[in-house]
Amino acid sequence: MACPDRWHAEDPGVSIVKAYRPRGSRRAATIAVCAVSALAALATGCGAAPTADAQNSKAGKAGSAADLGGMDKLVAAAKKEGELNVYALAPDWANYGEMIEAFEKKYGIQVNNENPGGSSQQALNAAAKRKGQPRAVDALDLGTAYMQDAKAKQLLTPYKVAGWDGIAGGQKQADGSFADNYGGYISIGCDAAAVKTCPETFKELLKPEYKNKVALNGNPTESSSALSAVFAASLANGGSLGDVQAGLDFFKELKQKGNYVPAESTLATIQKGETPISIDWDYLNLGYGDKLKPKGVDWQVNVPEDGQYSLYYNQGVNKYAPHPAAARLWLEFVYSDEGQNIWLKGYSRPALLDKLEKDGTVDKVASAKLPEVTGTPKSASPEQEAAAKEKVVQGWGKAVG
Incomplete structure (x- = not known):
């Protein structure tokens, strides 16, 4: 799995990886924390x-x-x-x-x-x-x-x-x-029991059947994963790595249609049925699937063909x-x-x-256990990420506020 020089200005849109292959099972462990108030x-x-x-x-x-x-x-x-x-x-x-x-x-x-x-x-x-x-x-x-x-x-x-x-x-x-x-791909996770047909593309997320169902893992003005979702949405809607306005416009439309849920998607919100569709890293969505399966939840994960975006x-x-x-x-x-x-x-x-x-x-x-991905996902250069972050900080509130 070759990793092209994704920081070269001559080819800023090259994917960080040629093939998509996410990981095996993950287990949470007890983390040592400060035992103080x-x-x-x-x-x-x-x-x-x-x-x-x-x-x-x-x-x-x-x-x-x-x-x-x-x-x-x-x-x-x-x-x-x-x-x-x-x-x-x-x-x-x-x-x-x-x-x-x-x-x-x-x-x-x-x-x-x-x-x-x-x-x-x-x-x-x-x-x-x-x-x-x-x-x-x-x-x-x-x-x-x-x-x-x-x-x-x-x-x-x-x-x-x-x-x-x-x-x-x-x-x-x-x-x-x-x-x-370490890195991964933006994916769409979906509770197949709560959603009749799980979406596989960004375009499908706009369908009326997904009203009050689509969420992000955080706020893109603060979270790299959510910012990457904006990048992916931009690529899926005619935008580019150099200008993510199309991504902001997508989430604005998603909000206007009533499909966007402002709650941060987590394992807990998924289990409660609050965020049955989550746009997140593939490794997080796949990990959720491992944890949800014993609870009887069929959590399906797709990397959208119309918005393939990767990040380390x-x-x-x-x-x-x-x-x-x-x-x-x-x-x-x-x-x-x-x-x-x-x-x-x-x-x-x-x-x-x-x-x-x-x-x-x-x-x-x-x-x-790492599934294949067709096509060539793109990855932004550090400069493109910095520019996108600034644009999203200025425009996110207007898009979904």
């Missing part, structure tokens, strides 16, 4: 306060594990810190539950996962506002537009993981500030990380063969899938 957290944060010069420590300046003397030294330094602060990593999102559990078990480092249901914008805000605080975010997982924003705000510090050379050139920043880690989420180290070694070890883990296969088990496509297949280290059972 919200008020106490505001005052003190989780765990012991880091040293004031964490940013200027050897770990804080390390651009690779080699700068610390190798992986063993990085592991030792991270274990000494004992904690890792992350933000908005939902356990059922791309198999994050298993990812966090595996990291904690392997290294004995407590992961403090704040606001697991939060958005990319909220995670970015937390990183920007907590400089120098013990509860500052150590490592960031953001959609491209938000990671670009983090870089522009000088919140990132370069770090190249051991597998850096295996990441395609168009999937990483040359300076090491961030890189693609990125990982980066916060320049102001209070646990700089743990932050770097976290990146090493999520880009390792073990970490990449955990993403694969969560139906998402790991950035290093080609390497896993070439080296014979891929989880073949999980890989075999």
Whole structure:
């Protein structure tokens, strides 16, 4: 599964992946969180306060594990810190539950996962506002537009993981500030019991039979997944990666017809029957299907042929990380063969899938569960994402308000 250089200006519309193959089963895991009240957290944060010069420590300046003397030294330094602060990593999102559990078990480092249901914008805000605080975010997982924003705000510090050379050139920043880690496709999930005929295209979503049934996973002014749904809708309605106005117009029409539901689509809202149709990442919709099947819900998932859009989420180290070694070890883990296969088990496509297949280290059972997709899904460049985000922030309220 080749990954073209999706950041090349000469060909900004090339898909990040040639074939569509989402993941296997995902299981939620218990995530370690701060056992303090919200008020106490505001005052003190989780765990012991880091040293004031964490940013200027050897770990804080390390651009690779080699700068610390190798992986063993990085592991030792991270274990000494004992904690890792992350933000908005939902356990059922791309198999994050298993990812966090595996990291904690392997290294004995407590992961403090704040606001697991939060958005990319909220995670970015937390990183920007907590400089120098013990509860500052150590490592960031953001959609491209938000990671670009983090870089522009000088919140990132370069770090190249051991597998850096295996990441395609168009999937990483040359300076090491961030890189693609896992990704997926916009899809349409549907409760086949609540909907007579499940829609397979954006055009079909406008039919009167879907009144009060269609929802997004979040607000596109704050959420990368919802913003990507606008991209997909734009492509399905004559728009382009460079101008998503057609996507805004689509959701405006969807709202006018009474089909759009403003509630954020989650597993809970689906189970309650509040959002029987959800436009979301394929790996989330497929994961919902796994969880809903034992409850007797037939959750069907389709990647719309008229709006095929793909996106990777990125990982980066916060320049102001209070646990700089743990932050770097976290990146090493999520880009390792073990970490990449955990993403694969969560139906998402790991950035290093080609390497896993070439080296014979891929989880073949999980890989075999990834369905095919016809056509060539498109993916926006960082610049196109940033422009789309600005346009959507200005126009979303007018479209569906």
